[in-house]
Amino acid sequence: MTGSLASASTIAAPAFEWGLLSPVLLVFAAAIAGVLVEAFAPRTLRRSLHIALSLGGLAGAFILAVWLGATNSHFAGGRPGTVIAVGTVGVDRPTLFIQATILVLAFVSVLLIAESSHEVTSFTPQAAAVPGSAEEREGLLAGLSHTEVYPLTLFAVGGMLLFPAANDLLTMFIALEVLSLPLYLMCGLARRRRLLSQEAAMKYFLLGAFSSAFFLFGVAMLYGYAGSVQLAAIATAAQSGTASATLLYAGIALLGIGLLFKVGAVPFQAWKPDVYQGAPTPITALMASCTLVSAFGALFRVFYVAFGQLTWDWRPALWVVAILTMLVGSVIAITQRDVKRLLAYSSIAQAGYILTGLIAANTAGLSGSMFYLAAYGFATVGAFAIVTLVRDPAGEANHLSSWAGLGKRSPLVAGLFALFLIAFAGIPLTSGFSGKFAVFRAAIEGGALPLVVVGVLSSAILAFPYVRVIVLMFFSEPAPEGPVVVKPSAYTGVAVALGAAVTVVLGIIPQPLLSLANHAATQLFVR
Amino acid sequence: MVSPAHFIALSVILFVIGAVGVLVRRNAIVVFMCVELMLNAANLAFVAFARMHNGLDGQLIAFFVMVVAAAEVVVGLAILTSIFRARRSASVDDANLMKY
């Protein structure tokens, strides 16, 4: 380029509102810094630096998000926010709420990842080592650990923050990949049962890639329909209804596949149990909380902003999906014997409940779902945190039969796990009830009463596996060679305590968070 | 005369071939290649639509997709390699320890 060209026609640098994107950017920056740490910091310092960087980055991003929401002029006086970065990113109230939720949940998940107790840590020392090889044993003996997890997590979280904020489908696709690729890798990093872990990584990767192909093809169709990948443009085109409807509806469906895959709705749920089971438990917690929040955020944005005028067209199909999701998730959960698979199926059913909030297609649906996601996220991180603590010589004792009599061995841990299960079951005075109440209320307001009836039936079915676990823990005699509950370091302890505290507080005084969610959702998303 | 519809049809055909390939092939690498084929079918559609709408967006997107696909390949091959080293098999059907 030459100066003459520059002087001839001034190209206005695209306005880029760094401030509004600061939470996302901070997380990415922390991630890149993490890569540098991995490359240059001495091994002894690496772990501490990573933890400080990750927790600091997430906490900083959270503070930024809160600060943005509280002070930024785009939100002042009840304004909804704005579209930034040349129309690619929408920073609005729901987005900030979702981002803040993701950041908090990611923070708690990182606490699990950072668990320092040698007994409890979940990650393989060397992912490249063949399971069972001498190389692997050496790594174990040397006390190595895979500190790459931290930057990978930060990249994934960055993707998750961007995913629901993306205002055009290309950004959304990229965010999807940014959040997915690190997760694929991290799934394969389990310290114990590495074959399972690798299998989980492969399944997640292949199916994830498969689903993103659908997503992308859907984007192509919508681009063909609207001539743009901006959500608002698609909405405008759909309103005018001039172009080929086939492209539009095929696009909606294909895009839907990609998004529903991420939330684990039936029939796109198959990856969830296997991946949840095989992945290292802290990563499972991250996926079950943050990814779910992020994916629902994106789902809401796409369906409310781009297809908001077409509610009556996509609703019937989503009704079927929601009903299937609620029923299949809860019914299959009944016969699960592995605690992580059980939580996976439970997560499928919970996704179904949140889908009813989506189908409600109103502000209450959005705010209720956001509340639900936050409440569920904390409970689920807490539950997975406890899963990491119940161990036998082979690692985590995930088979439920070995949980028998846990209530006698360790009443506190069993009691907390029971609390999380009761919250999942939606018993009043726990966050699960408040959340369920919020989404079902929205669904009924939105005219989806039958869906809610199916929802409560599914809840009743789903209560059975939870209750069975409680029965096992409290009413059964402990197995003689049963697992022990290891004493965790402060990291996991804090995570469990946070999960439990939020579960109880949101059950008894949900109003502050509800107000916040409601405040965030009043104007839906910006276009 | 080749209309955009022809391109779209081709891209759909390619997409379906890719999807079917994912279902019928056992080798993990080939399965992954089929996914890449699906992505490229989408690319074709993007470019065709870009022509149709007389815009550059679609072509631009195709480049993005290529980059993403490349990144995916990196991650994917890493995973597949580690599995292959552990199992001495690249068949996706061999990895079914977790079920039900």
Place this chain on the structure above:
Amino acid sequence: MSNFPWLTVAGAIPLVGAVVIGMTPGRSAPGSPADRRARDLLVKQIALVTSLVTLGIIIAMAVQYNTGGPRFQFTQTYQWIPQFGVHYAVGVDGIALVLILMSVVLMPVVVLASWNDVEGGSNPAGEPPARRSVKSYFAMMLVLETMMIGVFAATDVFLFYVFFEAMLIPMYFMIGSFGVGQRQYAAVKFLLYSLLGGLLMLVAVIALYVYSTHGGHQGTFLFTQLSHLSLSPTVQKWLFLGFFIAFAIKAPLWPFHTWLPDAATAAQPGAAVLLVGVLDKVGTFGMLRYCLDLFPSGAHFFTPLIIVLSVIGVLYGAVVAIGQRDIKRLIAYTSVSHMGLITLGIFVMTSQGQTGATLYMVNHAFATGALFIIAGFMISRRRSTLISDYGGVQSVAPILAGTFLIAGLASLALPGLSTFVSEFLVLVGTFTRYEAAAILATAGIILAAIYILWMYQRTMTGPIKPEVAKMPDLKGRELWAVAPLIALIIVLGVYPKPIIDIINPAVTKTLVEAHSTNPVPPHPAPAAATAGTTSDVRHRARASHVAQAQAASKRVSVTLRQRSSA
């Protein structure tokens, strides 16, 4: 009326007691077995004192209740979740007041009766229950008391629902952890069954809220506001069903009853008393308070069905009770029968029926509670729940047998005992509107005599079985547990008026809200003759009545059938 927050304070005290119990040193704390026993004793004493204090406060509150006053008294309303229009709103009408009284009276009795249950005192085989934490058992009992007070006192539908569901959890653990026999199965069945009903109710609760927002109103869960909601008949039917199924399961109404015998058999006697005495009443209370008041036309639509189910329940429960071999199961089935009568009384929509039903809730708790407790004492001596393992107990333990007989006679509604008044009121209230139902339900009193007296005959009378020959009689703590119930059974049987006077105005208001009126007798007696003896001299000429009779017989006779179809 003072502004003292009676209900909140009374409800909070057991919770505080539970927390205090939680802070006492537990089983794992160091110490000899004697220390441990001393600690357990302390826990029991705290529980007893707490329940007595609660009782005292509720009584102090009850004496200030103004029967002629506003419908809800001792009210408090604070916003809780403004987003959903949820309030912490409490208050009692006459119905709720007597049910709270009943609950808090039962609690010290149950604490006393359960004194040694955690150590295995009442277990059939003699082995202690799976879990032996005295602390958690009594703490859960107190938590349950808080919820019992809350569920009756709530005047916000959401708050009611919260207590309604949350009650399940302590009871679930009391059955599952401390029960006997098939405790796991029973506990799970109890929980899932109740949860299913509760969740259906949740749908209706939410829908009710949504309807309260129609027309641009701020949505609310306040009962007093919801009862003025005008809902279309179709909506009422559906919402009614949502509430009703939950209550029918809780009550339990035939055919939703099968969880009850399992749960009551598996629970320790004290827990069974709370289960059958109080938790079941939440169901019937809900029907009376919420189903009728909020959805009058829905209630009217389903009334015939419910009447049929209730009558089936009355007879069926009794017949199945006759066939039981296990004492606790038998008592549980008698409750199915009695709860049928209570639902019958509620849905006949007469003031006699509903007052009787409410009174029955109270009386049934005392009578069946006494039966369970005394049966528990007996079981703790012989270590068996089978009727056939007993015989001749009256000869060796006359007080035990005598109190059991009184409780049994109360169960078969003998006049002079409290249940009679309520049962007769229910039946007479039923008869004025549904003769056939009343006739069938009345036939149930024969079955009641059979199951009670046959059980009494097989266990208490006849030659003394060797295994019971050394059975000690009731004494000390056991007598103190039983005596209040027996006294209440007799006192309320002889002089029920004070409690009726509390209930009746509330029922009258409920009837008005439910758009029902009492049927008018076709041939009312002259006012002077019905007023009893308090008025002055009455005169009647027999001959003139003979003439009237001739006239009456010439009129078209109005048959029973015609009236019942009218």
Place this chain on the structure above:
Amino acid sequence: MTGSVHSALMPQAAAALTTYHATGIQDAAGLLLAFPLAGAAILLLGGKRTNSWGHYVGVAMPLLAFAYGVAAYVQMLGYPAAHRSRELTLYQFIDVGRFQVPLGLQLDQLSICFVLLITGVGSLIHIFAVGYMSHDPERRRFFGYMNLFLAAMLLLVLGNNYLALYAGWEGVGLASYLLIGFWQYKDSAAVAAKKAFIANRVGDVGLSLGIMLMFAQFGTVTFQGVFAAVPSASHGVVTAIGLLLLLGACGKSAQVPLQSWLLDAMEGPTPVSALIHAATMVTAGVYLIVRSAPIFDLTPDARLAVAIVGAVTLLFGAIIGCAKDDIKKALAGSTMSQIGYMMLAAGLGPAGYVFAIAHLLAHGFFKAGLFLGAGSIKHEMNEEVDMRRFGGLAKVMPITWVTFGLAYLAIIGIPPLSGFFTKDPIIDAAFAKGGTSGALLGTAALIGAGITGFYMTRVMLMTFHGERRWDDTVHPHEAPPVMTWPMIVLAIGSVFAGGLLIVDNRLLNFLGPVTGVPPTRHGLWTWSGIVALALVVVAFGIAYALYGRREIPVTAPAGSPVTVAARKDLYGDAINEGLLMRPGQWLTRLSVFFDNRGVDGLVNSLAAATGGSSGRLRKLQSGFVRSYALSMLVGGVLLVGALLLVRL
């Protein structure tokens, strides 16, 4: 049938019924309940502490009540006939809407008769029981129950409304249950007690339904209100009320078809049999019918039913009485039969009410006397009750022989003893009813009188006359004075009561304001009375031929089919067992099975089905990534198809 026809035929009903407030002594009528109730409370709650002196309390309370009853009676006599009905309300019992029930007492001519009978005869029997139960360690409890019975019985006859009556009604049932099963360590006693209660409950259903029907129709259950309103009710309703009350009466008074419990009730101590199952409680059915006269006056159909029940029962009981070797059971059969007479009389309407009550009162004396005599014998014979092991007791127990004999003469109706005066008007009134029904009822009553002569003579002869058939282990001699004196008093009553009540129409004039006045009778001797007396004489001859002149075998001979049937209570129990008990047991078993397999089975199989579908659905999660991809693709195609279809 229409009411008009029959009301025209009705004898002159009572002119007026006026109720005044009780004043003076009568204002304390609550004492009538309070005395025995206090006795019961002291004895039952006091426990073993009262063992040594409890029986004094137990006797004192009925005596106090009797004294009060006499005082109230005297006060009543001071009023003119039309002013004798007095009421007082103790307190308001129930007050729910229109359902206003006071715990009110009514002292009128009818109830005072019963009060005097219950407390008078009751006191005597209590005194007798002091001796009779002296060896029983549980004597205190016995007196407690007896006092409880008195309280309930007095409430029954004093209540001024049907609900109070019902409370007493069930209360006496309870006392009867407790006392029949007093020796509960005997299985037979416990079973008999339960049976009595349940059979009574069947009747109670009738009574309670009757009360409900009254309330539904008239909005009140007080006697005053109901009687004031009943003329305006339809014939069907009145008949229904009448029949329901009759069902209640059948249960309490052991009338066919609810008779079977009374014979088993003899398991109770003999004073119980005398007081409850002869003199007082079992006559409550008669009281109920007579008390409800204003209802029955309006319903000839129900009245006829009452009369038929009475006639059938009087024959039924008499036949059973002929075949029993157990002295108490023979007397129990006789009780059934005599109450049958009363029911028959009550069923005749105003023509018979008074005679029913007269027979009831006289029966209270002579049947109580007979039972106490039987108790005295049983007491001396080591609890032996088989008459085939008696014989020749007249010599060793002369006082018992005399008192028993006087009561015997009274019951078979030998003039001028009570039975003659009170039974004959019933037979006469039955014939006077006219028509086929009158003839049939009268004939039944006549035959019954004859059979009475037979079985009572049989009892008399087998017990007191002939050879002694008891073995050397027993040494019967006369009972102590505490037992003989009550028997003597009752014997005097047996002799004179009938004459006192009937001659000069004393009872008739006294009760007339309550029950209505029957057509005037002329003279004591009627043709039916003469026929009856002749029949009794013939029956005596036959009995003497069979039991007086021949040796009585200690083991009963096989006997004719009729005898066998009579011994088995005319198959009453067998019918109950075949018709009710076995189907009932079958139904019970079926219901239990249905509950476990049907209702609960449905619940469990629903759960199992959910679990099963879970087991099948999870198989879809095959673990093969390609099948997951397939499900995604299929789902995707369906989703695309669905959305496109929506558009089409």
